[in-house]
Amino acid sequence: MDKTYNNKAWLLVIPVFLLVALSAIIPIMTVVNYSVQDTFGGNKFFWVGTEWFTDVLRSERFHDALGRNLLFSFIILCIEIPLGILIALSMPKKGIWVPICLVLMALPLLIPWNVVGTIWQIFGRADIGLLGHTMAALGIDYNYSSNVFDAWATIIIMDVWHWTSLVVLLCYAGLVSIPEAYYQAARIDGASKWSVFRYIQLPKMQGVLIIAFLLRFMDSFMIYTEPFVLTGGGPGNSTTFLSIDLVKQAIGQFDLGPAAAMSLVYQLIVLLVCYVFFTVMSNVGTDKPEVEE
Amino acid sequence: MDLSWMAWTGPTALFWLGIVSCLVIMMVWEYFSPGGNPRVGILRFETTRGDRLFISLLGSAFIHLAWLGFIGPGLWWALGISFVYAIGVFKTV
Numbered sequence: 001m002d003k004t005y006n007n008k009a010w011l012l013v014i015p016v017f018l019l020v021a022l023s024a025i026i027p028i029m030t031v032v033n034y035s036v037q038d039t040f041g042g043n044k045f046f047w048v049g050t051e052w053f054t055d056v057l058r059s060e061r062f063h064d065a066l067g068r069n070l071l072f073s074f075i076i077l078c079i080e081i082p083l084g085i086l087i088a089l090s091m092p093k094k095g096i097w098v099p100i101c102l103v104l105m106a107l108p109l110l111i112p113w114n115v116v117g118t119i120w121q122i123f124g125r126a127d128i129g130l131l132g133h134t135m136a137a138l139g140i141d142y143n144y145s146s147n148v149f150d151a152w153a154t155i156i157i158m159d160v161w162h163w164t165s166l167v168v169l170l171c172y173a174g175l176v177s178i179p180e181a182y183y184q185a186a187r188i189d190g191a192s193k194w195s196v197f198r199y200i201q202l203p204k205m206q207g208v209l210i211i212a213f214l215l216r217f218m219d220s221f222m223i224y225t226e227p228f229v230l231t232g233g234g235p236g237n238s239t240t241f242l243s244i245d246l247v248k249q250a251i252g253q254f255d256l257g258p259a260a261a262m263s264l265v266y267q268l269i270v271l272l273v274c275y276v277f278f279t280v281m282s283n284v285g286t287d288k289p290e291v292e293e
Numbered sequence: 294m295d296l297s298w299m300a301w302t303g304p305t306a307l308f309w310l311g312i313v314s315c316l317v318i319m320m321v322w323e324y325f326s327p328g329g330n331p332r333v334g335i336l337r338f339e340t341t342r343g344d345r346l347f348i349s350l351l352g353s354a355f356i357h358l359a360w361l362g363f364i365g366p367g368l369w370w371a372l373g374i375s376f377v378y379a380i381g382v383f384k385t386v
Contacts, residue, residue, distance in 0.1 A: 026299070029309060033300040045300045050366050057362035268354050275351065283338040 028267075034260035041254070052261035062262060064237065065245045066269070072241065073220040076159050080216055081209070083160070084167025088175055089201070091168070102172075105165040117229025120158045124230075144231060148238040151231045155239060158226055163216060170212045174205035210281040214274055221270055242266050312350070319346055334386040345386055349379035 035052055037045040056062050091101050111119070124144050126132035135142035144154040178200065186196045224243035227233065233240035233248075240248075246266065250259035319342060323329065329341035340348070353375035360371035 029305075030299045032308065033302060033305045036302060036305060037300055039300075043297065043300075045302075047302060050361055050368065053358065053361045054366060057358060265358060268351070268358070272351060272355070275347070279338060 031260045031263055034256050035264055036257075038257045048257060052258045053265070055258060056262045056265055061237075061245065062242075062265075065240055065242045068239070069221055069223075069241045072156070072223065073217055075156055076163075076220050077213065077216055079156070079160050080164045080167050081213060084164050084212065085171050085205070085209075087164070087168045088171035089197070091172055093176060102169070105168050105172075108162050108165050109169075111162070113225035114229050116158060116162050117226040120154060120226070121230050124154050146235050148235055151235060151239050155227050155230060158230065159220065159223070162226070163219065167212045167216065170208040171205055174208035175201060178204045206281070210278065213281065214277060217277065218270060218274060221273070315346060315350070319343065336386050340386055342383075345383050348386060349375075349382045352378055352382065 034045075036047065036049060038048050039045050087105075091105075092098055108116075123129045123131045124142070126136045126143070132142060141147075142150050144150045182200045182204075183196065186200060191199070222243055223241055224247065227239045227241060228244055228247075231239045233244045242262075243266075246259055246262055249255050249262065322342065329343060331339050331341045333339050356375045356378060357368055357371045360368060360374075364370075
């Protein structure tokens with residue numbers, strides 16, 4: 001059957017295009033323009049060429065923040081993805097407990113970022129916080145504002161608490177969409193629980209896992225509010241991630257040029273990593289023919 | 294319309310004009326040869342012309358950054374390498 005091509009449908013894309021132009025394309029054009037200039041305020045700009053890019057790429061401060069960001073994203077992905085799958089697998093598939101579990105899972109996602117930071121800031125304090133007080137009572141010297149390890153541990157646990165639910169809900173949606181016939185076939189073949197997971201559930205969850213992985217990577221790589229509220233980037237610079245550093249430079253110091261150059265490098269890294277993840281994960285297990293032409 | 298708040302410069306305007314030209318060329322190409330020419334190349338996954346343009350632009354950005362980071366200003370060589378890279382991507386990926 002011949003396909004009908006109707007290019008008038010493209011007109012429907014115009015509103016989205018305008019929205020993206022206003023919210024993304026024009027701002028990014030401005031950032032590119034800023035990144036090759038210097039300003040002393042008053043909308044007066046001076047051409048500096050690629051100087052800010054060279055500075056950013058050779059700056060130890062940028063390398064350190066990037067390293068911390070990559071480490072943070074790696075750790076939380078290693079925890080949240082397997083934990084999310086595990087919780088989704090243990091959740092009931094029918095009955096009264098389904099809505100209860102779903103609501104409980106959705107609760108942390110509904111809390112704004114700055115409130116999450118404040119909750120954990122108070123929670124971790126030794127004088128009034130349950131966690132800090134309990135740690136002190138157990139004789140553990142815990143202080144997220146002065147100890148680097150404690151600060152990192154608190155931020156990681158806070159992120160896991162806040163965002164694992166997203167992975168759980170996505171995986172759960174993938175799991176409940178698997179037709180019962182697959183499980184019946186597996187039972188007839190005498191498949192083990194591991195085999196069911198490996199050959200039925202995991203492949204069927206692949207699509208949602210890609211989304212979960214990308215969302216969690218992008219979110220964790222761009223994390224700002226929670227660590228900013230909890231530790232303010234400290235102790236020292238130990239939890240100063242790229243976004244915190246960027247805000248310090250752009251708004252704190254009003255160095256628009258270097259901040260623009262840094263944000264472009266930052267964006268390119270996010271774009272590259274997401275593209276690689278997306279391509280690799282969406283091609284896993286698909287058999288493609290040999291090179292054509 | 295006053296666009297001075299966007300702090301335009303000649304080189305950045307040329308840069309954006311280059312990106313827009315790439316997109317226009319792709320649209321014209323698609324008009325004369327519809328379907329996006331999907332194929333499996335050396336990266337072993339299916340790519341269309343749009344994918345190949347994206348890989349070329351992203352790779353070129355990193356070539357320029359690497360040049361600035363390791364060698365320094367003066368990006369004409371990086372631009373030349375990027376062109377060669379883009380041709381390679383369009384021919385083999």
